[in-house]
Amino acid sequence: MMKNERFFHIAVPIFAVILGLLVGAIIMLISGYNPILGYVSLLDGIVGDSYQIGETIRAMTPLILSGLAVGFAFRTGLFNIGVEGQLLVGWLASVWVGIAFDLPAIIHIPLAILAAALAGALWGFIPGLLKAKLKVHEVIVTIMMNYIALHVTNALIRTYLLVPGERTGTINTSASLASDFLMQLTQYSRLHYGIIVAIIGAIIMWFLLERTAKGYELKAVGFNQHASQYAGMSVSKNIILAMVISGAFAGTAGAMEGLGTYQYMTINGGFTGQGFDGIAVALLGANSALGIIFASLLFAGLKIGALTMQSAAGVPTELVEIVIALIIFFVASSYIIRWLFTRFSKEGK
Template identity: 65%
Template sequence: MSNRVINILVPVISILLGLLVGAIVMLFSGYDPVNGYIALWNGIFGDSYAIGETIRQISPYILAGLAVAFAFRTGLFNIGVEGQLMVGWFAAVYVGAAFELPMIIHLPITLLAAALAGALWGLVPGILKATLRVHEVIVTIMMNYVALHVVNALIKTVSNGSYKTEKIQPTASLRSDFLSNLTDYSTLHYGIFVALAMVIVMWFILEKTKTGFELKSVGFNENASQYAGMNVKKNIVLSMVISGAFAGLAGAMEGLGTFGSMTSLGGFTGIGFDGIAVALLGANTPLGVIFGASLFGSLKYGANNMPNAANIPLEIVSIVVALIIFFVASGYIIRVGLQRLKKKKEAK
């Protein structure tokens, strides 16, 4: 059994185990797992509308996953993606609604505004980590709550006391009549191409630039990096800023693509926190994040069909989805098992 075969078998076995245990849970709860999984499949791939909505759901997950993965790769744990996403969302819709410009100028500026807002929200924990050694996990968690209340206050301010911002100008929108018509009038938009472009950007920064090498080096060993002449403090701040920019763009996907505005939030969106799972599923690599986001986004959207089509309660659906993700995330254990089996066969 070659390493290539093992690499293919690990995710396949992981997903099958997750589906199997999920089926057992449904069975013991008194529901038909076959109907449940047919409903899940149809919710993801049932028709062109479902496919369009699934891809649309994947877009912000890719960017949230990149934000977490980038910080991980540089030795930091950014749990503030949720807050950075929210401020990015607000910045995008504010700039998108407040100005009237040609699309070729307006759309890039709104995306840039989202990235800058997210970067600014990542700058604070970056500076505190670099200068005062305050742990980024604590600061980023607190910054999430600050972002939630600041954004809600800003929405109220710019909308004259309302709970919702104005709709963005058509010139700032990521929506596409072509993609919508192609997928039976789904809300699929051009955001998926922005997300995929950012995958390439992250790969290029980390693998092809001196800055990327320094960022990874500082994350791996600060003392050795400092001894080699690298500016450790600058790289810590830069890492959180870039991570925040990816998160801000994830917010832009919702603001400029899916909704076209922003409504006062009663709580967190959850996308930023799900980005942690996406990054872990993707082993913190740009390509892996695409697969992690695809799995996570597909399950999240497709699962909505299970209560309607198979009468399975949302609580059971959540357990089944969590089990599938759990087994995929536990792929390392399966990999170790397969490698030991390989060694036994070679020994014989």
């Protein structure tokens, strides 16, 4: 039974991707586009040269951390829809520290990342507290707090940090994750050292959930609160802690944008989408640290490669969004894929 579960955890995402690409090809044919040329152009846009590779890795960096935020909460029995808002407050906190202080890089960068993690953790603490003490469903609270985060960050920028261009100033170089070496290596892409932070985040999630007693306790509470309470575990504390850790991952994702890709923060007219993409990444990655890394690579590659697919094959970028939606749909329809596997395996016997 355990082997079957592991097999399905690996097989379902792979088949979801295959089915998504296949249905996407059919849609291209119906729409009058060449799916072979389209997908070849898409692949070329992902790994065609060092610049494209650098941009793909850069794009997957915040996706990994957003996916970890969603996946961690889900593994502990919670559904954190507020990753987008936690990312925004983390982004602003990292940029503020990057602007306000002028310290050695070895101190400044960790301090800015820590500020982002704490801001995201605080934004996660509120729905965690309401869930633990008042039984308010975290989905409702986190959705609403996304809008609060969007407008609060915009107001803070406009009031205290605004410079021409409807944005904050640029962070000090001592807080920057950008690297001349990585830029030259990838033909001046925006690749930065944030990918190392994201990988460390994935290792932390794996170690915490799989190798510590606290991780076991968090998962136990998520699996069955009544049994956990009967066993002497504090359900309330673990719910709050799970949301705080999830929020910290999301806030760190914001720091990757603030300290790495952009090095400032604009007044946003809407959401960035990174936090919501994290839900899809976690779903495709089966809420595991390693799976989330691979899923973020796929999603980042599709988004970066879509630009080349449009210019080289004339295929609209919206078709890539359709493919992504199809992949998510087939992952969510994993019951059908499991049924097909079971039926074919029985027929084979």
